[in-house]
Amino acid sequence: MTDLPEIAPAVTLETRPFWDATAEGRLILPRCNACSTVIWYPRLFCPSCASDDVSWVDAAGTGTVYSFTVVRKGQGPFAPAAPYVLAYVELDEGPRVMTNIVGCRPDDVTVGQRVVVTFADTGEATALYRFRPADR
Amino acid sequence: MTHPLRGQSAIVGAVDAVSPTGSLDRTASQLEVDMVRAALDDAGLSIRDVDSVISTSGMMASLDLAERMGVRGRYTDTTMTGGSSFEVHVEHAAAAISAGYCEVAVIVYAATPRSGKNPFAGGPSMGGDLPFLEWDLPYGFGLPASSYSLAARRHMHEYGTTSEQLAEIAVAFRAWAAKNPNAYRRDPISVDDVLASPMVAEPLHKLDCCLVTDGAGALVMTSAERARDLRRSPVYVLGAGTAHTHGMSISQMPDLTTSGAAVSGPNAFAMAGVRPADVDVVELYDSFTITALMTLEDLGFCAKGEGGAFVEGGRLGPGGDLPTNTNGGGLSYTHPGMYGMFVLVEAVRQLRGEVVDRQVAGAEIAVANGCGGVLSCTSTIVLGTESTL
Numbered sequence: 001m002t003d004l005p006e007i008a009p010a011v012t013l014e015t016r017p018f019w020d021a022t023a024e025g026r027l028i029l030p031r032c033n034a035c036s037t038v039i040w041y042p043r044l045f046c047p048s049c050a051s052d053d054v055s056w057v058d059a060a061g062t063g064t065v066y067s068f069t070v071v072r073k074g075q076g077p078f079a080p081a082a083p084y085v086l087a088y089v090e091l092d093e094g095p096r097v098m099t100n101i102v103g104c105r106p107d108d109v110t111v112g113q114r115v116v117v118t119f120a121d122t123g124e125a126t127a128l129y130r131f132r133p134a135d136r
Numbered sequence: 137m138t139h140p141l142r143g144q145s146a147i148v149g150a151v152d153a154v155s156p157t158g159s160l161d162r163t164a165s166q167l168e169v170d171m172v173r174a175a176l177d178d179a180g181l182s183i184r185d186v187d188s189v190i191s192t193s194g195m196m197a198s199l200d201l202a203e204r205m206g207v208r209g210r211y212t213d214t215t216m217t218g219g220s221s222f223e224v225h226v227e228h229a230a231a232a233i234s235a236g237y238c239e240v241a242v243i244v245y246a247a248t249p250r251s252g253k254n255p256f257a258g259g260p261s262m263g264g265d266l267p268f269l270e271w272d273l274p275y276g277f278g279l280p281a282s283s284y285s286l287a288a289r290r291h292m293h294e295y296g297t298t299s300e301q302l303a304e305i306a307v308a309f310r311a312w313a314a315k316n317p318n319a320y321r322r323d324p325i326s327v328d329d330v331l332a333s334p335m336v337a338e339p340l341h342k343l344d345c346c347l348v349t350d351g352a353g354a355l356v357m358t359s360a361e362r363a364r365d366l367r368r369s370p371v372y373v374l375g376a377g378t379a380h381t382h383g384m385s386i387s388q389m390p391d392l393t394t395s396g397a398a399v400s401g402p403n404a405f406a407m408a409g410v411r412p413a414d415v416d417v418v419e420l421y422d423s424f425t426i427t428a429l430m431t432l433e434d435l436g437f438c439a440k441g442e443g444g445a446f447v448e449g450g451r452l453g454p455g456g457d458l459p460t461n462t463n464g465g466g467l468s469y470t471h472p473g474m475y476g477m478f479v480l481v482e483a484v485r486q487l488r489g490e491v492v493d494r495q496v497a498g499a500e501i502a503v504a505n506g507c508g509g510v511l512s513c514t515s516t517i518v519l520g521t522e523s524t525l
């Protein structure tokens with residue numbers, strides 16, 4: 001088992017501010033000024049009320065494991081990293097994001113576990129938001 | 137009041153091609169034409185009768201296929217919703233035929249992931265700024281099993297569903313496959329066999345996951361009126377419904393334990409004027425055991441969360457109360473990437489009473505449920521024999 005690869009995301013003009021923030025170690029989220037919905041995945045349009053009045057706000061970077069899997073058979077660049085944890089983390093602001101849980105053994109992850117964001121530099125002016133258990 | 141489209145169109149030709157080796161040794165284009173010809177022959181129609189070609193295997197797929205066959209169509213559809221595409225096609229064709237846009241529609245699918253090129257490599261659907269590439273892929277979301285395992289884990293967490301219960305589904309479908317000489321996997325398996333198979337993405341084992349085989353199939357549809365003059369007993373489209381909840385990112389699924397079948401199912405049943413209790417045979421998309429379990433709940437065969445207990449005791453298998461995936465399903469019969477075609481073909485075969493060892497006696501109402509993407513888009517078709525009109 002090796003460390004997880006740092007795959008650079010396919011950044012768009014719309015999501016550039018989000019990824020620029022990750023490179024500085026900050027997690028930001030788009031929030032609708034009309035209805036206060038915190039939007040995920042990031043887009044400058046509110047799927048709840050159809051407003052395009054959206055601002056970026058700082059996220060706490062904390063959340064809870066909503067579901068997860070221990071991938072035993074990874075594909076492509078992830079093959080040597082298996083077993084690794086793919087998870088769906090519910091941020092305290094509401095959105096659920098696809099991510100990895102790192103910093104603990106896969107068998108120690110549980111649904112409902114509290115987690116904190118950690119960033120992994122991709123070398124392309126972006127960083128992947130991963131999460132580690134809050135208690136370590 | 138009876139829905140105006142209920143029973144107005146019928147499936148009059150249905151064929152498929154699979155191989156005991158998993159490989160068909162024909163190109164996908166060859167297989168498409170083979171299937172169209174065989175389905176028309178099954179119906180007692182010819183290529184000259186066709187005025188609508190419906191297919192989904194690539195850019196302008198239906199136009200290229202029609203050109204290859206010398207068909208100039210007046211209605212076409214290339215809707216791509218993953219594995220549920222063919223149920224959506226049946227829904228669209230039923231509406232188009234009833235509205236007079238076309239009279240004889242062929243719906244076709246072929247893929248050769250085992251012997252040929254992976255149908256999901258490249259392709260027009262993978263370009264552009266898909267959210268999936270930005271928000272899911274960097275975390276290792278490479279194998280479909282990973283996303284389905286997230287749903288399975290959540291279902292277990294919320295409802296206490298167990299790996300043993302999921303395994304019961306694989307065991308039941310394998311028991312049906314044992315009765316199907318064309319199934320890819322026919323050796324009986326036990327719950328312990330499923331649990332002992334290698335873990336792919338926890339909690340899903342290898343035997344919780346569908347096959348990778350070549351496969352092809354086609355359907356012919358026409359109006360109820362014309363159907364009565366054809367070779368085979370018509371299988372009428374009684375109801376249809378489609379629902380999608382998200383695209384290719386399972387992170388956008390509103391509730392990991394509920395698929396769109398909770399909407400498409402009730403809508404299709406309402407249109408058909410039947411209840412789940414009226415259904416004689418169920419054919420559903422079993423990409424993974426969890427897909428089958430959630431679908432049974434969402435269609436209303438049991439309450440949400442009770443699927444685990446519901447599938448125990450061989451209920452879905454031969455001799456069970458709810459015969460399901462009587463060809464062996466995507467888990468044991470065939471799975472070329474988009475299994476929805478085979479769901480429909482088997483439903484038609486059961487309602488025609490033409491299968492031998494695995495025939496559900498007296499089957500008059502069947503449900504065919506497709507599920508495409510990553511639990512993204514479901515489409516439910518309720519089919520019935522002449523006696524159900």
Ligand SMILES: [Zn+2]
Nearest residue numbers: 032035046049
């Ligand atoms: Zn809003």
